[in-house]
Amino acid sequence: MRLKPARAFAKGGLQGLFLACSSLVASNAAAVGTRTFDLDTLDEFSGGDLKGVAVSSDGGVRAGFNVGNVPLTDASSSFSALALGDGSVLVGTGPSGKVFKVTGDRAALFADTGALAVTAMIEVRGTIYAASMPDGKIFKLSQGKAEPWVTLPNASHVWALAADARGAIFAATGPEGRVYRIEPSGANSVYFRSDEPHIVSLALGEAGELYAGSSGKGILYKIAGPGRAVVLYDFSGEEVKAIAVGKKGTLYAIANDYGEPPEPPKRSPAGARSPAGPTSAKPVRPGKGALWRFDATGRPEKMMAHTEFHYMSLATDAEGRPYVGTGAEGRVYTVDDAHTVTLVADTDDRQIGALAFGKSTTYLAGSDPATVHRVVAQGGSEAVWTSKVLDAGLRARFGHLSWHASGPLEFSTRTGNTSSPDPTWSGWSAGTSAPTTVTSPAARFIQVRARWSRDPKAVLSEVMLPFVTENVRPVVLEVEARPKNASKSESKESIPASGSEPPKHDSVLKVTWRVDNPDNDSLRYRLNFRREGQGVWRDALRDGEILTKSEYEWETTALPEGKYRLRVEASDEPANPPDLVQRHALESGPVLVDNTPPVVRDLTMTGRRLKVRVVDGLGPIARVEMAVDGKPEFRTLGASDGVFDTADESVDVDVTSIVPPGSHIVAVRAYDAAGNYTVREIESR
Incomplete structure (x- = not known):
């Protein structure tokens, strides 16, 4: 029988800025004899360790982003990223409002705003501007310097920035849900006023129209001019976290559903520099994320969704293809026009707070601690796929490992008896490029690893691994008997309460039992009875009857009245050869057989x-x-x-x-x- 392990992956904000989330799912197979781990979907290929490989919803594993790691000192979260023309990237962080410049594999402090967090950055005519919270300030940045430029009235949080062709900057703010227009001189005015508490995302369309997303009711606005806006879409969630412009007039937006509007972070009582960092009035919890595409006419189409976590960041590459960073598990996904979802990067970060596509380099900014990942290659010899931990349920012998792929790959395995690999696990077996019997020792858990060292263009589409668990004895835990029509709480010998319905006689006793069956083998049961005081057990089943259910209706009409005992034997003989069969039997307490009236x-x-x-x-x-x-x-x-x-x-x-x-x-x-x-x-x- 082929076994599909339980799935850890499901197709698919303000609150998510400081969210921690993890997932671990083990298999719950129920089968007999030889079973098989069969991995051939995005769900099953995801959940392990992906280095330089991408996993798509069409069931393929192929070369993907190969990323480096550059930690950012004194920062826990990444909020924004801006790719510069020289191939470097600026990353805005919290909880101390610092901006770092990452060049290659080195990071250096670029500017310190003194704010709680740098939420957005933009470059306009060679000048870099940075938005912050919770003081409503926008800074001009230069190497080693953050100069306050504008403090927006009635705004404590500046969430997003956009600029038009004339050099005017638009700022999305809260808590009064306004969009400001700021002239190069610093003069500012309210450009759009919404009924929402926060406007958290902005993007400028190809024709100069401004798009804005809110937090509260999750509304996407199209703003044609000062005070002139229409609702492009009202999402079912509470937050339009980010907006990005694609090709040919298309627009992408990520929307999150938390069940209630998220609350923005605020300073801890200890101040902006406190290690405690930002806090929220309500506990942070994961939401549900969705990526939507709007064509040039404004028609919406849901491209991708996840129900186990929300989305944090969105950007489009030079081809206009969207990439989404998640609010849990530190992953990056993309999706094409055919709705093929691809997991292109799986980091060790808690979340991906920002994405930046430069002319020659792509950057992913993660959190806890703040880390920048530079995409150094697409696949290559370092591309390695490692499966999630596969759980056989009991100690198992693993058989012939095989796979389907479009090119040569190198496979190896390792095993252990803990749900997470630790030093007690075996080492990785020698690599093999041809299907072969697993040499890793017998154990409950196993991982499979594939390397793309021989053919970077190879696509892995299926992995199959048969196994047989050790046979474990089924144990009968309890045997009960009661009249057929009586409830489980009623005893055969109980005396009815005064004024209640009179007892109803039934010569058929319903016998039930509970069994602990750790390896989920198919079982056969035998039921015997003897009269109290006698030593001979007699068969309660009809001739030739084979009992596989954990219950039986026992007709007692032909038995003398008296006290009896029942014995149930559980045997796993349907699932095992004779020399491996395991049995266990248990007797009931006294059972009254009484078919004679007083x-x-x-x-x-x-x-x-x-x-x-x-x-x-x-x-x-x-x-x-x-x-x-x-x-x-x-x-x-x-x-x-x-x-x-x-x-x-x-x-x-x-x-x-x-x-x-x-x-x-x-x-x-x-x-x-x-x-x-x-x-x-x-x-x-």
Whole structure:
């Protein structure tokens, strides 16, 4: 049987700026004999370690971004990135508002704004401008210097910047949801005023139109001029995190759904330089992200979505293709016109806060701690795909590893008994370019690794790995028996409460049992019974009957009344050869078989005083009641000693309040605990 492990991947803000999220999913296979890990989808190829490879929703693994790592000192989060003409990149960070310049594999402090975070940067006619929060300031940046340029009125957060052909800068702000226009002189005015608390994203279209995205109700605006705006789209979520312009008049936007509007970060009580950094009034939680495309006429099309995390960053490359950085797991995705989703980079960062495409270099800016990843190559000899940890459930022997690929690849494996690889795991096996039997030792967990060292253009489309787990004995944990129509909470020998429905007899007992079956083998059950005090076990099943369900309806009509015990044996023989079969059996507690009604004796009626004695072979007597003149209203009578608890009970009661004067037929009905009953009559005078 082929096994599909449980999936860790699903096709698919302000709040996400400081989100931490992780995911680990193990397989939950249920099968017998040989099973197979079969990896052939984006879900299954993702979740492991991807270095220099890309995974697409068409089920292929191919050469992808090969990135370097440049840590940024004294910064925990990356908020913005700006690619410069010399191939370097500026990265705006928090929680201390520093801007770093990354050239190659080296980072240096470029400017210190003293703000909480540098949320956006733009270069206009050779001058670099940086937006900040929470003081509503925009800075002019130069090497080693951050000069305050504009402080926008009624704005504490400046989220995004855009510039038109004349050099005017637009600034998206909060908490009053305004877009400002700032002239090169620094003079500023409100260009657009929304009903939203924050405008968090901006982009300038090819025809000079301005697009703005809000946080609150998640609205995308198209602004044609001062105060002149239309709603291009109202998203189902709360935030339009980023906007980017594509080719031929297309527009991309990422929208996030958190369930409620996110709250912007603010300074900690200790101040901007506190290690505690930004805090939020409400706990941060992951959202759901979606990438939308709008054509030149404004028609929307959802291109990609993830339900397990939101999106943090968006940028388009020189070809107009969109790239999205995630708010969890530090990944970068792209999608083409056919909606083929490709995971192009999988970093160790918590999130990708910014993306920057320069003329010759691409940069990814991550968080916790702030790190810049420079795309140094597309695939190459360092391209390596490592599967997620595959869980066989129990210690297993692994068989013949095989795969489908368009070119030669080199495979190796390693195994261990912990869910995350640690020093107790085996080393990686020697690489092989031909399908072969796994040489890694038997273990519960395994990883598979593929290298693109021989053919950078090879595409891996499927990996297959059979395995057989060690056979583990099934253990019967509990055996119960109750009348067929009784609820699980009702006991066969329970005495019904006074005033409740009378017990109902059923000669069929429903026998149920619970079994611990660690390796999920198919099981066969055998059911036997013996009378209490006897040593011989007898078969409760019909001739030739094979029982595979953990329940059985046992007909007891032909059995003498008395106490019995049941024994259930669980065997995994359907899934294993005879020499490996494992068995376990468990006995039930005493089970009452009683199909004989009680006997009414000494029934007398003297005046209005009723006396009756009821005797049962097993007991106890559960209920005695009476009715008058055939009316179906039975009245409960009490035991002489106050409690019905034995097989021999008497009733002695004055029934004047029940039986009116004159001649009447009094019917007495008595039940035992098994629901058997008998009725006797007497005439009152």
